[in-house]
Amino acid sequence: MRICIACLFLVVITTVRAQDKPAYKLFTQEGKDVEYTKMIKALAKADVVLVGELHDNAIDHWLELQVAKDLYAVRNDLVLGFEMFEADDQIVLGEYLTGVIEERHLLSEAKVWDNYKNDYKPLIELAKEKKLPAIATNVPRRYANLVYRKGIDALQTLPEEAKKWIAPLPIEIDLTLPGYKSLASMSMGGHGGAPSNENMARSQAVKDATMAYFILKNRKGLFVHYNGAYHSQNFEGIVWYLKKAAPELKIVTIHSVEQDSIEELEEKNQKVADFVIAIPKDMTKTY
Structure with a gap:
C-alpha cells in the first residue's frame, strides 16, 4: 500500500513539473543556467551594458524594465540609451524628461516607434x-x-550641422566581420559582389558606429543601452566600435533568442553574448 502511495506521489510531482511554463530562462554564453540576481551583480560592475532585444517580444520589454529598476537600486548613476530614438531627437526627448514639454509633444515631434507606448x-x-x-x-x-x-x-x-548626428567621419567599416558579411550576402540574394548591394551592411555599420559614438559621448556612470539583438550579437556591431574607441571599457552584453523549448540553450545560440535570454517561440508579441 505504501509503495502504491509513493508511486502515486511521484506521478503527481512529475505531472506538476511538466505543467511548469517559465516565460524565460537565463543562460551564460556557454549555455549554463544562471540566476537573475547573479546577472544583475555582473551588470552592475560594467561600464556599458548592451541589451540586445527582440523588438516585438513582450518578455524582453518587461525584463528590460526590471533590469533597469534593479540596477538603479545598486547603481544610481545609470544612463539609459536607446536605438529607438534618433540623435537629432535628443532635444525633444530631453525637454520631455525635464518637464518642459508634455508627452503629446514628444509623440508628435520626435520620431518615436509605433510600439513606443507599450x-x-x-x-x-x-x-x-x-x-x-x-x-x-x-x-x-x-x-x-x-x-x-x-x-x-x-x-x-552633408552640411556640418547634419554631421553632428552621425559618428565622426570617415567611419571605418569592416565588411569582413561575420555579421556584416552575412547581411551583405543576404541583401545580394546570394549573387556576390556588387558594391551597391553591400550598402545594406554599410548602412547598418553607420548605425552601429553612431550608437557607439553617442554611448561614449554620454557615458558618465553605468550606461545601459537598448538595441536590436543584431546590433550587439557575437560581440560585433556596437561592441566592435566601442572596443576600437575605448578598449579599456568593461562591456557586458545581453542577447535574446526564441526557442521551441527553453530547457537548454541551443548550440547555435551559445557564445553570442555574455548572457542569453531564452524565450518560448510562441510568446505573446507586442505588435
Whole structure:
C-alpha cells in the first residue's frame, strides 16, 4: 500500500513539473543556467551594458524594465540609451524628461516607434521619475538610407550641422566581420559582389558606429543601452566600435533568442553574448 502511495506521489510531482511554463530562462554564453540576481551583480560592475532585444517580444520589454529598476537600486548613476530614438531627437526627448514639454509633444515631434507606448514608454518614464539621463543614440534614418542608396561617401556631402548626428567621419567599416558579411550576402540574394548591394551592411555599420559614438559621448556612470539583438550579437556591431574607441571599457552584453523549448540553450545560440535570454517561440508579441 505504501509503495502504491509513493508511486502515486511521484506521478503527481512529475505531472506538476511538466505543467511548469517559465516565460524565460537565463543562460551564460556557454549555455549554463544562471540566476537573475547573479546577472544583475555582473551588470552592475560594467561600464556599458548592451541589451540586445527582440523588438516585438513582450518578455524582453518587461525584463528590460526590471533590469533597469534593479540596477538603479545598486547603481544610481545609470544612463539609459536607446536605438529607438534618433540623435537629432535628443532635444525633444530631453525637454520631455525635464518637464518642459508634455508627452503629446514628444509623440508628435520626435520620431518615436509605433510600439513606443507599450514597449519603451515604461523605461522613459522610469528615467523621468528617477531623473536619469536618456540618450537618443541612433543615426537619423534618412542618413542611413542615404548610405544604402548612394554609398558611404555620400555622408561627406552633408552640411556640418547634419554631421553632428552621425559618428565622426570617415567611419571605418569592416565588411569582413561575420555579421556584416552575412547581411551583405543576404541583401545580394546570394549573387556576390556588387558594391551597391553591400550598402545594406554599410548602412547598418553607420548605425552601429553612431550608437557607439553617442554611448561614449554620454557615458558618465553605468550606461545601459537598448538595441536590436543584431546590433550587439557575437560581440560585433556596437561592441566592435566601442572596443576600437575605448578598449579599456568593461562591456557586458545581453542577447535574446526564441526557442521551441527553453530547457537548454541551443548550440547555435551559445557564445553570442555574455548572457542569453531564452524565450518560448510562441510568446505573446507586442505588435
